[in-house]
Amino acid sequence: MLEFTWFVHCPRCGRASIEVHQKNAMRCTVCGYVYFHNTCAATAGIIETGDGVLLTVRAHKPKAGTYDLPGGFVDYNESIEDALRREIREELGIDVAITAYLGSFPNRYVYRDVVYFTADSFFVCRPIDEVVPLTGSEELRRWEIFPVDKLPFDKIGFESNVKALGLYRRFSASR
Ligand SMILES: [Zn+2]
Incomplete structure (x- = not known):
């Protein structure tokens, strides 16, 4: 686990005395503090328009310049569905209705040298109004x-996202 976080010091007592605990946690051998580097909940939407599916282009690291699905991490005290609607509103300026739950896939998200393991939930959506994004x-x-x-x-x-869109292609063909 420490190779994913680069943690060296205990966040409670500050000593360089941490060791891996179970497989996804660290434990301080001096004060006993335990911290779990848990899997994060994330979500993304496959937005269906009359002409096809909307993909975004990533502007920032990680994976800048590649295609992506709109979405993001779930906030504290937020449902996955609310997180999806909020992220799409923030990214694209549109409101969507969720029409189907597609499935979930694990992912790794590297941010500032820390590896976050995520469980990404994918939903099929449609815009509530006509899609006139975005500036x-x-x-x-x-x-x-x-x-x-x-x-x-x-x-x-x-x-x-590759796996989710593959699943979506089969889902779409079966309708
Ligand atoms: Zn400690």
Whole structure:
């Protein structure tokens, strides 16, 4: 676990006395403090428009320049569904209705040299109003809409998104 976090010192007593505890936690051998580097809940939406699925282009690290699905991490005291609607509103300026739960896949998200293990939940959504995004969101450089049979699988940054869009393609064909 310590190779994912680079933690050296105990956050409670400050001594360089931590060891791996179970597989996803650290324990201080001096004061006994235990901290779990737990899996984070994250979510992403596959937004269906009349012309296909909306993919965003990542503007920032990690994976800048690759295609992504709109979404993000779940906040404290927030449901996964509320997190998804909030993230899409923040990123794209649109409100969506969730039409189906697709499934979940594990992912790794590296931020400032710390590896976060995530469980990503994927939902199918539709815009409540006509899609007229979007200008100048800090989080995004741009977005594009792809027909289901032309999804750019080789340019998608995160493995969990590749798997989710593969599942979506089968889900879409079965309707
Ligand atoms: Zn300690």
